[in-house]
Amino acid sequence: MGEPKNMEVCGSVMDGVAEKGGVLESPSKKAPVEYKVFPYRWAVLFIFVLYSASNAMQWVQYSIIQDAVAKYYSVSSITVYWTSMIFMVTYIPLIFPASWLLEKMGLRVTTIIGSLGTCLGAWLKVFSVPQDMFWLGFMGQTVVAMSQVFILNVPPRLAAVWFGADQVSSACSIGVFGNQLGVALGFVLPPMIVRATGTIEQIGADFQVMFYLVAGVTSVLFVLILLFFKAAPSTPPSAAADMGSSLDSNFLQSIKKLMTNRNYVLLLISYGLNVGVFYAISTLLNQLVLMYYPGANEDAGRIGLVMVVAGMIGSVMCGLILDKTHRFKETTLAVYAASAVGMVVFTFTLNCGVIGVVYLSSILLGFFMNGYLPVGFEFASEVTYPEPEGTTSGILNAVVQIFGILLTLLYEWMLSAVHDRWANLTLCALLVLGTAITAAIRPDLRRQAAEAKA
Numbered sequence: 001m002g003e004p005k006n007m008e009v010c011g012s013v014m015d016g017v018a019e020k021g022g023v024l025e026s027p028s029k030k031a032p033v034e035y036k037v038f039p040y041r042w043a044v045l046f047i048f049v050l051y052s053a054s055n056a057m058q059w060v061q062y063s064i065i066q067d068a069v070a071k072y073y074s075v076s077s078i079t080v081y082w083t084s085m086i087f088m089v090t091y092i093p094l095i096f097p098a099s100w101l102l103e104k105m106g107l108r109v110t111t112i113i114g115s116l117g118t119c120l121g122a123w124l125k126v127f128s129v130p131q132d133m134f135w136l137g138f139m140g141q142t143v144v145a146m147s148q149v150f151i152l153n154v155p156p157r158l159a160a161v162w163f164g165a166d167q168v169s170s171a172c173s174i175g176v177f178g179n180q181l182g183v184a185l186g187f188v189l190p191p192m193i194v195r196a197t198g199t200i201e202q203i204g205a206d207f208q209v210m211f212y213l214v215a216g217v218t219s220v221l222f223v224l225i226l227l228f229f230k231a232a233p234s235t236p237p238s239a240a241a242d243m244g245s246s247l248d249s250n251f252l253q254s255i256k257k258l259m260t261n262r263n264y265v266l267l268l269i270s271y272g273l274n275v276g277v278f279y280a281i282s283t284l285l286n287q288l289v290l291m292y293y294p295g296a297n298e299d300a301g302r303i304g305l306v307m308v309v310a311g312m313i314g315s316v317m318c319g320l321i322l323d324k325t326h327r328f329k330e331t332t333l334a335v336y337a338a339s340a341v342g343m344v345v346f347t348f349t350l351n352c353g354v355i356g357v358v359y360l361s362s363i364l365l366g367f368f369m370n371g372y373l374p375v376g377f378e379f380a381s382e383v384t385y386p387e388p389e390g391t392t393s394g395i396l397n398a399v400v401q402i403f404g405i406l407l408t409l410l411y412e413w414m415l416s417a418v419h420d421r422w423a424n425l426t427l428c429a430l431l432v433l434g435t436a437i438t439a440a441i442r443p444d445l446r447r448q449a450a451e452a453k454a
Helices: 039-056 063-073 078-106 106-126 134-150 153-161 168-193 200-228 239-246 251-259 262-283 285-292 297-325 328-349 355-384 389-417 419-439 446-453
Strands: 005-009 019-020 024-026 033-037
Touching: 019 285, 024 153, 033 063, 039 106, 039 134, 039 153, 039 168, 039 200, 063 078, 063 168, 063 285, 063 297, 078 134, 078 262, 078 285, 078 389, 106 134, 106 153, 106 200, 153 168, 153 389, 168 200, 168 297, 168 355, 251 262, 251 389, 262 297, 262 355, 262 389, 262 419, 285 297, 285 389, 297 328, 297 355, 328 355, 328 419, 355 389, 355 446, 389 419
Parallel strands: none
Antiparallel strands: 005 033, 019 024
């Protein structure tokens, strides 16, 4: 994997890249060309994974220790939950300018902006430790949330720019892995650092340690990105990447094409349902666990951890499967259906009285639900090629945030109004609906067709 890999392409690079009347037509003919991938692609991907993790770990930083935050700052539980939902709210209006910036300015500029915002937001929280300064912590959380728009839509774009055709799905899954790694750390570190049962003074000191730790890490990563993160290799890694980069894409025209693409619209709905359910469970996991296991604050964090770690494994495995088989529709449908089954198992084991069983059902749920993330990204890239991957994934994530907000609010209301069993069964029903919608998507694999014609 460390050696450059060459791919010779004979004849014209591709017989078509731009849609015109449903036919792919070539904007230009090219002489035979040799494509290379460079070892430095792994350094770029590794830096991005760490940067993505540093942002994602702050998503549930407050909500996973909701009881401690509410006690220390004297704020309501719903106010604490908004520190997570602000990530969803800010993403929706900002993703369109962020996608435009990614398309026009490239990976390096957008990554520097996102890393700077993540770092600044973390430092604002350092100064929010006094009990009357929760507003400043919320402001810092908002800055970090705004920076997320420069992260979530990057993995498919980075994979397409730096990696060859036989590694692009695996690279995308590793890029998504960074976000999952951050969420995992966000679940496990705050309950370990902040003692919910401690005195006000102890909780304040714990907050100080946690905020300084995150600010230090984000500062180091910002410097690494400035020094080592590159926008693109000197030569494109594949025929699809070459022809995609040669197109003079119009941002508004791309959005119009995406919104009239039947397969993409169906994927938007199904993807939003799946990831929205995960957001709702993650945001309210502390309350959900403490409902049946009082005092199990650290267990709530660890359950979130095993859920996400299992998802990391699922993501990488799904990426490898896609690269080996190129069976995007079948893989997407299988993983989605398994997510629905996992949610059913989680629902009926939550109140069993043995927290170890909850750990096991969380592993099953997380493996498929988080494993679905890169699969959905890559399927979207396939059915929308040659539209820019950043725009495709950006709209996908914007829809996810809308579903995430609505489902989190619905879930929070149902937990108090009709108890957890009916709330969880509602989420199960939504995943079954999403499975049916996924089954209706046609496997129009345009990127694979472009590579096959090369």
